[in-house]
Amino acid sequence: MSETLARPGLRVRPAAYGGAAAGLVLLALPFYLDRFWLQAGLFAMAAALGAIGINLLTGATGQLSMGHAFFLAVGAYGYCALAGEGTDGLAGLGLPGWLAAVLAVVLAGLAGGVFSPIAGRLHGAYLGIATLALIFIGQHVLFNAHDLTGGYNGRAVPPLSLFGLAFDDTELLVAQVPFGAVEKLWYLGLALLLAGVLFARGVLRGRPGRAMNAIRDHRIAAGVMGIPVARHRAAVFVLSSMYAGLAGVLLALVFQRTVPEYFGMALSLEYLAMIVIGGLGSVAGAVAGGVFVSLLPQLLTRYSDALPLVSAPGTGGIAPGEAARYLYGAAVVAVVLFLPGGLARLAARKPGPSEPPEAPETPTPTEPPGETR
Amino acid sequence: MSTFAEFLINGVSLGSIYALIALGFVVIFRATEVVNFAHASLLLAGGYVTAVLHDDIGFWPALLAGIAGAAVVGAAVEFLVMRRHRGSDHSVLAIVTIGVDILLATELTRRIGTDILALGDPWGDAVVTVGPVTVAQTRIAALLAAALLITAFLLAFRYTSWGVAMRAAAENQETAALMGIRLGRVSLGAWAVAGGLAAVAALFLTVFPTPGLERATSLAALKAFPAAILGGLDSTTGALVGGLLVGVTESLATGYQGDLAFLGRGIGDLAPYLVMVAVLLIRPAGLFGTKELARV
Amino acid sequence: MNHRRQAVRGLAAALAALVALTAAGCSSKAKTGDGKQTGAGGVKTGKGVTDKAITLGALTDMTGVYATLGKSVTQAQQLYVKQVNAAGGICGRQLELTVRDHGYDPQKALAAYTELEAGVVGYPQFIGSPFVAAVKQRVDARDKGLVLPQAWSASLLGSPYIRVLGSTYDVETINAVDFLLTEKGLRAGDRLGHVYFEGDYGENALKGSKYAAEKAGLTVVEQKIKPTDNDMSAQVAALKQAGVKAVVISAGPRQAASLVGVAAATGLKVPVVGNNSAFAPQLLGTQAGPALEKMYWFASPSLPVGADTPVAKKLVADYRAAYPGEALDNGIVAGWTAASVFGEALKKACADKDLTREGVGKALLTLTSHDAGFGMTHDLGDPKAPSSRESVIVQPDKSVPGGMRTVRQPFVSDAAKSYTP
Structure with a gap:
């Protein structure tokens, strides 16, 4: 932000003001929206964080990962286990919430680090399906390690407290609006997302980002050019897992209960869909894709009666849940067909005379040459 | 001992179905280097x-129609979607097939609804008993069908012009194209063949001992992923060996779950993935896969 | 850097203005009383109740793994609402049922719960015990809307607002084992196979079978499966090797069909009993049909849909008229029972002139012998206990509507009486 604002000339202003206005609206929303929308927004924020993570790995570095849901689970359950008091008969260390959240993210990173030697040996489709194994192993543990995970019905998530402010449902009146868990978490989510976006941008625009793209485009050539390929791949794997862990912690806080059912293969596929729809390798794209994929079904369900073709459940016709699946399946196919580069490219391409040209170091997903053999 | 034999035979017959599905992956991967999640x-x-038609036209014509139908769907996916993307990154293409899968699966599950559809096969619940070991006839049929089809493919890959074209395309698309091989046709054919194989696998997945075709049937295809990978994604032999390995592992792990209780019960579904990870650690391209050679 | 400072200052000012607006009452969210008021007929009302209508929520699964159950339950409840409304409604108000399909996805389930929470008095349907568990804290502490889940797990007991209708899986399994002992020749010292789903349902049932086995001197041979397993060959082989004399199955209809079919074909000729979720009438059309009719029974918390009671007969007739061509299964009974219990609680609450959520909750506690017309009386006085410990043993039978014939009328086994979850 500061970089754009510091640029002289009138040409920058409209974008800057637009951003400020959008930020303002986001900050004010908890005062107006009801719990349903805030919760949907928080799901979208968590999805965006997770999508940034997998976009660093799959989009920017070209490592297909289908195990993202596993690292989300590590974050979510890690937080519960570290922050839990152990009063519900489940293992808990009773750490303060903020420390537990930080450690849960670190834990997800560690899990990524442990898996990365395996990941380092594999390429392409082999890596994708090997990471699929993580999902199955993860779910097996979630279902069976009762003392740690609570089994099938999951475990309650202890509320986070930060500087004496508890992110739970105890009401806090702000300007006569009662602030419950979602209202408070909204600001936390915004802050985390902003930090996540800025950090990922920094990574992608700097040396590591260029190295990652080089690895994606041609792994061996990158190695010949002196890029420590193995080290970079491992580091990206860890970083991506940490993003997933953070998304997992945020999701757990919103859910107030972690359920193993959630962290299945469908979730991993959803994340892949997000980054394709949003735009491979781009941070803004990951955010856009995350918001799109997680909000779409909720919008359709909520307004199912007002939409043609979509009918209320139990009346025959296409149910809203199905309509959402059609749309998002079609979106994945259509985006790759007609909009290579995803939503991010669409925004960048938008005609506008006052728009500054895309910064040259912005990672745009290039179609790598097909003949890598 | 007889129980062990029964587990083993169950595993082999289950594995042969997985092998059929895995062979579909392999055919598409060889021709286009895309992992087909659809x-x-x-x-x-x-x-x-097959399930919809068997009442009206009889089982065998319905099965042929099913094979043809799946082949057409496969070819349509290739023609309408995959063809437009040729040349883009293989992981992107893999993700596109996920999108296709979501579309197709949503439509099919909506049609199937809450029914359990019978396929009208001639074997019914008949079993063959040899000494203390009992096997369902359907499973013997599955084993024979898989062996037949896989042999046919091994031969076809080696001796027919289609097989040669596919191998050439797998080796180097550009060179193959320059040599006059129509990549589009190769890839279209691969998708159609994979569809047909999937239809055969669907038959054996939904007849006895399973109650019939229903919305969750497709989940069984997930077990063919480890099969295809641990055999090697570009190897026909690998598909067979991988399929059998997964089937036997699953069957034994389920059968002896009482003795494996320390790992948590219900280890049967997980075992194939554990075997897969173990194999990949030693051979990153699977048991029979071609090691990637690259030139910069 | 000037621009930046300006921007920050402008932002702060604008934000302050927006917040001030809410304070001035421009946000509908700003606190203005507790929303409770006294409406028509001197009845106290709260969330979900107006002078004209009482809104109920149904959180169902019509596109996920429990689609079969969800469809039947929802249609039965829509039928109930229609009939009540045709008869003049409750408390001079029409009933409205808002249905949300979550497709067995936790995120959608929670979203749907939150969406409906602001506008319904309670939920006569909530499918998916993990999701019910997920909102339990909120329901107990803040929302206090009555939830009648279509899941019979003992882990859901204990909340004053989340009430399980009928016997839980553990109790049901104890009764099922009793049936094997008294009528199918299972004796002390025998081995009893138990094939069960990973998760709440299966593990709760396993608790029951273990308890019953301990009481009767049996040994349980466990086989845990996943909902995606459709082929029970390996399980049957293992049970055969263990020499079981009977099998309990706590899984889905498909697994029961496969288990019974394989057992019959491979010569494991022992009685098999299932829980109420382990049968669907669609199975009778499959190849396992004949074997199911011969050696399969299942326990159910109420008489089957084709039962010979006036309510059941009328329900079947009305349901067939409203949804021609739809399968008749026990989901209809479950849905109808839940809707009628909810309706009964609303009527009581109306008589007490308190249609708030607390009022409905209180009214429900006074229903100590509610008969929904399927052979059972439900006692809703104690939140810590299931509303009934009775089970019915049912046998699949093609010739009966719904494909189910009652072979043992409602009973509570001695073991189930002494059992505490």
Whole structure:
């Protein structure tokens, strides 16, 4: 932000003001929206964080990962286990919430680090399906390690407290609006997302980002050019897992209960869909894709009666849940067909005379040459 | 001992079905280097066509229709979607097939609804008993069908011009194109063949001992992923060995779950993945896969 | 850097203005009383109740793994609402049922719960015990809307607002084992196979079978499966090797069909009993049909849909008229029972002139012998206990509507009486 604002000339202003206005609206929303929308927004924020993570790995570095849901689970359950008091008969260390959240993210990173030697040996489709194994192993543990995970019905998530402010449902009146868990978490989510976006941008625009793209485009050539390929791949794997862990912690806080059912293969596929729809390798794209994929079904369900073709459940016709699946399946196919580069490219391409040209170091997903053999 | 034999035979017959599905992955991967995540839907489509038609036109014509139907769906996916993307990154293409899978699976599950559809096969619940070991006839049929089809493919890859074209395309697309091989046709053919194979697999997945075709049938296709990978994604032999390995592992792990209780019960579904990870650690391209050679 | 400071200052000012607006009452969210008021007929009302209508929520699964159950339950409840409204409604108000399909996805389930929470008095349907568990804290502490889940797990007991209708899986399994002992020749010292789903349902049932086995001197041979397993060959082989004399199955209809079919074909000729979720009438059309009719029974918390009671007969007739061509299964009974219990609680609450959520909750506690017309009386006085410990043993039978014939009328086994979850 500061970089754009510091640029002289009138040409920058409209974008800057637009951003400020959008930020303002986001900050004010908890005062107006009801719990349903805030919760949907928080799901979208968590999805965006997770999508940034997998976009660093799959989009920017070209490592297909289908195990993202596993690292989300590590974050979510890690937080519960570290922050839990152990009063519900489940293992808990009773750490303060903020420390537990930080450690849960670190834990997800560690899990990524442990898996990365395996990941380092594999390429392409082999890596994708090997990471699929993580999902199955993860779910097996979630279902069976009762003392740690609570089994099938999951475990309650202890509320986070930060500087004496508890992110739970105890009401806090702000300007006569009662602030419950979602209202408070909204600001936390915004802050985390902003930090996540800025950090990922920094990574992608700097040396590591260029190295990652080089690895994606041609792994061996990158190695010949002196890029420590193995080290970079491992580091990206860890970083991506940490993003997933953070998304997992945020999701757990919103859910107030972690359920193993959630962290299945469908979730991993959803994340892949997000980054394709949003735009491979781009941070803004990951955010856009995350918001799109997680909000779409909720919008359709909520307004199912007002939409043609979509009918209320139990009346025959296409149910809203199905309509959402059609749309998002079609979106994945259509985006790759007609909009290579995803939503991010669409925004960048938008005609506008006052728009500054895309910064040259912005990672745009290039179609790598097909003949890598 | 007889129980062990029964587990083993169950595993082998189950494995032969996985091998059929895995062979579909392999055919597509060889021709286009794309991992097809829409395979589960092709399977469901083939089974659905067979299930809907068998009452009217009899089982064998319905099965042929199912194979043809799934082949058409496969070819349509290639023609309408994959063809437009040729040349883009293989992981992107893999993700596109996920999108295709979501579309197809949603439509098919909506059609199947809450029904359990019978396929009208001639074997019924008949079993063959040899000494203390009992095996369902359907499973013997599955084993024979898989062996037959896989042999046919091994031969076809080696001796027919289609097989040569496919091998050439797998080796180097550009060179193959320059040599006059129509990549489009090769890839179209691969998708159609994979669809047909999936329909055959769907038949054996939904007949006795399973109650019939229903919305969750396609989930079984997931077990063919480890099969295809641990055999080697570009190897026909690998598909067979991988399929059998997964089937036997699953069957034994389930059968002896009482003795494996320390790992948590219900280890049967997980075991194939554990074997897969173990194999990949030693051979990153699978048991029979070609090691990637690269030139910069 | 000037621009930046300006921007920050402008932002702060604008934000302050927006917040001030809410304070001035421009946000509908700003606190203005507790929303409770006294409406028509001197009845106290709260969330979900107006002078004209009482809104109920149904959180169902019509596109996920429990689609079969969800469809039947929802249609039965829509039928109930229609009939009540045709008869003049409750408390001079029409009933409205808002249905949300979550497709067995936790995120959608929670979203749907939150969406409906602001506008319904309670939920006569909530499918998916993990999701019910997920909102339990909120329901107990803040929302206090009555939830009648279509899941019979003992882990859901204990909340004053989340009430399980009928016997839980553990109790049901104890009764099922009793049936094997008294009528199918299972004796002390025998081995009893138990094939069960990973998760709440299966593990709760396993608790029951273990308890019953301990009481009767049996040994349980466990086989845990996943909902995606459709082929029970390996399980049957293992049970055969263990020499079981009977099998309990706590899984889905498909697994039961496969288990019974394989057992019959491979010569494991022992009685098999299932829980109420382990049968669907669609199975009778499959190849396992004949074997199911011969050696399969299942326990159910109420008489089957084709039962010979006036309510059941009328329900079947009305349901067939409203949804021609739809399968008749026990989901209809479950849905109808839940809707009628909810309706009964609303009527009581109306008589007490308190249609708030607390009022409905209180009214429900006074229903100590509610008969929904399927052979059972429900006692809703104690939140810590299931509303009934009775089970019915049912046998699949093609010739009966719904494909189910009652072979043992409602009973509570001695073991189930002494059992505490």
